[in-house]
Amino acid sequence: MSVTLTDEQRDFGELAREVLAKVGPARDLLQERDGVARRGRWAQLAEVGLVSATVPEAHGGLGLGARDMALVAEEVGYFALPEPLVETACVAVPLLARHAPAGVADAWLPRIAEGRAVVTVQPPGASASATFGQEADLVIVIEDGGVALCPKASGRTVSARESADVLRRPARVEPASETIRFGDAQVAAEVTASATAWTAVVLNGISRRLLDMSVEYARIREQFGRPIGSFQAVKHMLADVATQIETVRASAWYAVGIDDQDLEARIFAASVAKWSATTAAAAANLNALQVHGGIGFTRENPLSLWLVRGKKLEALWGTANFHARILGEQLMQADDLVEAFGPTLAEQAA
Amino acid sequence: MRTATDTAAVDAWRREVRQWLMDEAPTSLPTPEELGTSDQHRAWERKLHAAGYSAIHWPVDHGGRDASQEVRMVFQEEYERAGAPARINIQGIMLAGPVILRYGTPEQKQRWLEPLLRADHIWCQGFSEPDSGSDLASLRTKGRVEGNTIVVSGQKIWTSVASFADWIFALVRTDPESSRNKGISWVMIDMTSPGVEVRPIHQIDGRSDFAEVFFNDVAVPRANVVGELGQGWEIAMAALGMERGVGRRSYVQYLGNLAQAKQFATAAGLDDDPATHESLGALLGGAIVYRHFANRVASSGKNGEPGPTAAYNKLYWSEYQTRLFETGMGLLGERLEQPADDVDPQISSWEREYWYSRAARIFAGSNEIQRNIIAERVLGLPR
Numbered sequence: 190m191s192v193t194l195t196d197e198q199r200d201f202g203e204l205a206r207e208v209l210a211k212v213g214p215a216r217d218l219l220q221e222r223d224g225v226a227r228r229g230r231w232a233q234l235a236e237v238g239l240v241s242a243t244v245p246e247a248h249g250g251l252g253l254g255a256r257d258m259a260l261v262a263e264e265v266g267y268f269a270l271p272e273p274l275v276e277t278a279c280v281a282v283p284l285l286a287r288h289a290p291a292g293v294a295d296a297w298l299p300r301i302a303e304g305r306a307v308v309t310v311q312p313p314g315a316s317a318s319a320t321f322g323q324e325a326d327l328v329i330v331i332e333d334g335g336v337a338l339c340p341k342a343s344g345r346t347v348s349a350r351e352s353a354d355v356l357r358r359p360a361r362v363e364p365a366s367e368t369i370r371f372g373d374a375q376v377a378a379e380v381t382a383s384a385t386a387w388t389a390v391v392l393n394g395i396s397r398r399l400l401d402m403s404v405e406y407a408r409i410r411e412q413f414g415r416p417i418g419s420f421q422a423v424k425h426m427l428a429d430v431a432t433q434i435e436t437v438r439a440s441a442w443y444a445v446g447i448d449d450q451d452l453e454a455r456i457f458a459a460s461v462a463k464w465s466a467t468t469a470a471a472a473a474n475l476n477a478l479q480v481h482g483g484i485g486f487t488r489e490n491p492l493s494l495w496l497v498r499g500k501k502l503e504a505l506w507g508t509a510n511f512h513a514r515i516l517g518e519q520l521m522q523a524d525d526l527v528e529a530f531g532p533t534l535a536e537q538a539a
Numbered sequence: 540m541r542t543a544t545d546t547a548a549v550d551a552w553r554r555e556v557r558q559w560l561m562d563e564a565p566t567s568l569p570t571p572e573e574l575g576t577s578d579q580h581r582a583w584e585r586k587l588h589a590a591g592y593s594a595i596h597w598p599v600d601h602g603g604r605d606a607s608q609e610v611r612m613v614f615q616e617e618y619e620r621a622g623a624p625a626r627i628n629i630q631g632i633m634l635a636g637p638v639i640l641r642y643g644t645p646e647q648k649q650r651w652l653e654p655l656l657r658a659d660h661i662w663c664q665g666f667s668e669p670d671s672g673s674d675l676a677s678l679r680t681k682g683r684v685e686g687n688t689i690v691v692s693g694q695k696i697w698t699s700v701a702s703f704a705d706w707i708f709a710l711v712r713t714d715p716e717s718s719r720n721k722g723i724s725w726v727m728i729d730m731t732s733p734g735v736e737v738r739p740i741h742q743i744d745g746r747s748d749f750a751e752v753f754f755n756d757v758a759v760p761r762a763n764v765v766g767e768l769g770q771g772w773e774i775a776m777a778a779l780g781m782e783r784g785v786g787r788r789s790y791v792q793y794l795g796n797l798a799q800a801k802q803f804a805t806a807a808g809l810d811d812d813p814a815t816h817e818s819l820g821a822l823l824g825g826a827i828v829y830r831h832f833a834n835r836v837a838s839s840g841k842n843g844e845p846g847p848t849a850a851y852n853k854l855y856w857s858e859y860q861t862r863l864f865e866t867g868m869g870l871l872g873e874r875l876e877q878p879a880d881d882v883d884p885q886i887s888s889w890e891r892e893y894w895y896s897r898a899a900r901i902f903a904g905s906n907e908i909q910r911n912i913i914a915e916r917v918l919g920l921p922r
Contacts, residue, residue, distance in 0.1 A: 193838040404918045419921040424914035431913055432854050435847075439835035440828050464824045510817055517820025521810060526798040530827065531791050532616045534554060 194259060194442065201242075201253070202260025206267075208237050213268035214356055214494065231272055235304025239274060243282045248298035255279065259442045262387055266394025266502075269494045271356040273309040273321050277301060279387045281308040281329055283448065284336070284380050288372050293338065297327065310384050311362055312506055313377065318350045322360030330364050331381055335372030337364040344368075354497045379452055382459040385506040386444035389459070389466035393441055395499040396434045396466070396473040402492055403427055403480040410482075417480070426476045433469035440465050457519065464512035467503045474499050553613050559590060560621035568624040572747060577661065577703040580627045584658035593656050594632045596786070601640060601648070602656045608837035611786040619791040627700060631655045631662030633787065634778045635708050638725065642766040642774055651706075651727070665695040665709030665728070665752060666775065673905050675710075676720040676772065680754065682711035684768070687761040689713060689726060691754045697902065701737045701750035704730055709754075710775055713768050723771035727763040728754070744894035779904065785837055785852050790830040796863055796892075797822055799885060803870035818866050825859050847917040850909040857899040857906060864893035 194202075212230045234240050242258060244250020262275045282301060285294050300306040306326040311319035313331040322328055328339040339345040344365035352359050364370075372380075404427060407418030417423050444462035447455055474496055478485045485492045503509070523529035563586060571577040587593045588602065596611050597603025606614070626632065636655055639647055654660040671678040680693025691711055698707070707728050714722025728735065734757040739747035766774050800819060809815040832855065836848050867889050868875065877886060900906050914920045 193835065400918075404920065407920060416921050418914075421911070424918075424920050425907065425910040427918055427920065428854075428910035428913035431918060432851050435851050436832040436855050437828055439831035442835075443831050461824045461827045464821065465828045468821075509821075513817045513820035513824060514813060515820065516823045517816030517818070520797065520801060520819050520823045521804075521816060526794045526801070526823075527620055527791060530823065531620055531794055532553065532613070534550060534557075 205261040205264040209268035241302035244302040249302035256446045262390040263394035266391035267398045277308040280384045318359040318361040322362045328362045338369045382456045386459040388506045389441040389462035392466040392470045392502045396470045399473040399477040403477045437465040460512040460515045467509040556617040564621045564623035566622045581658040588656045612837045616789040616791045630664045635662040660705045663704035665707045667697045682713040689759045691757045695752040720772035725765045725771040725774045744891040785833040790826040793826040800867045850912040854909045860896040864896045
């Protein structure tokens with residue numbers, strides 16, 4: 190399986206970049222209202238096809254695949270988009286299209302394609318919460334035995350959570366008992382793996398932005414009469430971050446791109462992606478603030494947006510240690526590591 | 540854009556290589572140093588060449604297959620999967636050969652390429668000097684041009700396979716007035732020439748992979764210079780990019796190392812220890828990350844030139860290897876002090892590999908040099 194992106198996929202990423210640069214929050218950070226998804230921005234994203242991208246054509250979308258969204262999702266991180274575009278287009282839509290009963294898919298997919306439904310996903314577990322859980326038109330709650338659909342008017346119970354990321358306020362959502370449920374434990378595992386892998390892609394976009402901002406600042410900030418970026422201590426810090434980011438990106442692209450493979454492979458790839466993206470993001474985060482010095486510690490500096498968002502996403506959908514343990518357990522269970530994790534002929538033929 | 544035909548062709552290639560290696564590759568060949576001879580290794584190289592597997596990335600006209608980076612990656616993965624012998628002529632195949640192909644005259648190609656592939660000529664590299672490590676441009680080995688002869692004197696160090704190599708490609712300062720990267724030439728020297736002396740280096744790990752090479756007024760024909768006099772630096776920079784690129788190692792060997800580390804964990808009673816799961820899991824993750832990174836670089840076609848990709852690659856694998864072997868050392872713990880009458884070769888070998896991984900952070904451009912390259916040439920930070 191190749192991890193190269195095609196020209197078309199790069200073009201779509203470029204489109205996302207242009208749109209997000211225009212509508213992203215960084216320009217008017219302080220004017221953003223706390224934690225409220227801005228309908229105007231969602232409409233702009235929908236207008237250029239970013240929301241409907243993955244919705245099947247029969248349901249009014251563009252019918253694009255996961256690969257086509259890889260760079261889009263990185264840009265979502267790069268521009269710190271608050272709204273759950275990735276949750277909606279990359280996680281919820283494929284889940285609904287693949288596993289929801291026909292009536293449910295018919296009801297939601299066209300609405301999503303038209304930009305009239307913001308969807309978010311709540312991870313499994315009693316303490317988990319959903320980003321935008323309060324405002325989303327549909328919250329997909331992952332349970333042990335499948336997923337529960339919690340539309341706004343379904344009698345769902347919502348308890349707001351505090352978050353340092355003031356633009357993406359989370360809420361714990363409890364489904365009403367009579368709400369629509371579908372799928373099984375396999376489906377729950379599949380959507381968890383999918384959200385985990387997509388979070389890794391977004392995180393890599395955040396890391397890239399933290400690095401770019403740090404490089405930019407190191408070039409202009411002068412101390413001792415010269416740019417701090419000319420000091421080798423700073424250079425090596427940033428070179429290490431760049432190396433980590435550039436080496437892990439392909440693992441996240443791979444993890445989201447194998448949605449046609451068996452569940453075990455997807456779960457494994459998602460753990461590799463999230464472990465590696467989180468490790469790189471932690472280094473990018475640590476060094477970005479260090480390079481910025483005092484100015485980076487202030488909330489009015491845009492850097493804070495990426496520092497805080499990145500730190501959140503490092504913790505969500507499994508920490509680095511959590512995923513390392515999963516990988517380690519698989520390693521301990523494998524009889525032959527080369528057979529289990531090495532190149533296979535079947536995979537090349539797929 | 541990638542097509543189904545490409546994928547099928549790559550799969551067929553993998554099957555072919557896997558089958559051939561299964562049939563032909565010796566799986567437990569000791570090193571030439573341990574054997575006291577390089578004959579078996581030369582025979583293996585000859586076999587690879589006869590089957591067309593010796594230097595698949597070389598042009599078809601010169602014994603290669605014009606293989607893409609992706610096809611090379613597949614070969615390397617399968618080579619490691621088969622546990623086939625370490626390639627003794629890697630300096631020839633990766634550096635000397637490609638330099639001859641790119642800068643050599645027709646006569647030089649005729650003279651050196653075929654014997655290189657047949658392993659009649661094993662090549663070693665003469666770049667580093669005692670006072671010129673990271674600062675390679677300060678090198679001082681002199682080449683006095685006297686008519687059609689260049690008289691070479693000086694010293695090279697950290698030369699791999701020098702004890703049985705037939706030829707050395709050396710960077711030599713042929714313009715005595717020059718400094719830094721000017722006036723350096725790329726000179727091919729027959730190791731049997733009078734005045735060449737090899738002294739093995741006794742390493743920290745008990746082995747002698749590296750040697751010092753002394754040149755005491757060695758007379759080298761002018762025809763042995765590749766490119767123009769003074770073009771050596773340019774050629775060396777191009778060659779180092781080829782050396783540092785992906786395709787020379789794959790994640791598969793790390794899976795083999797991890798299988799050993801897992802055995803060490805089991806022997807230490809740590810099968811169910813969450814901290815061990817975490818550290819080995821991170822190493823498994825790191826191996827898979829290397830797989831996808833290398834495949835991304837290989838399939839994007841941006842490889843072989845000095846620059847960011849090569850620097851990322853070298854930095855990643857060398858730091859990864861040290862983490863890997865260090866973790867294994869921790870799992871071995873007291874078992875590293877082995878009973879004198881019952882030495883486990885696997886443990887001894889692990890310890891040697893650990894130390895060799897430390898050398899890898901220094902050689903092929905120290906990791907600090909790689910970081911400078913990334914900071915200045917990729918990120919654009921001021922010098």
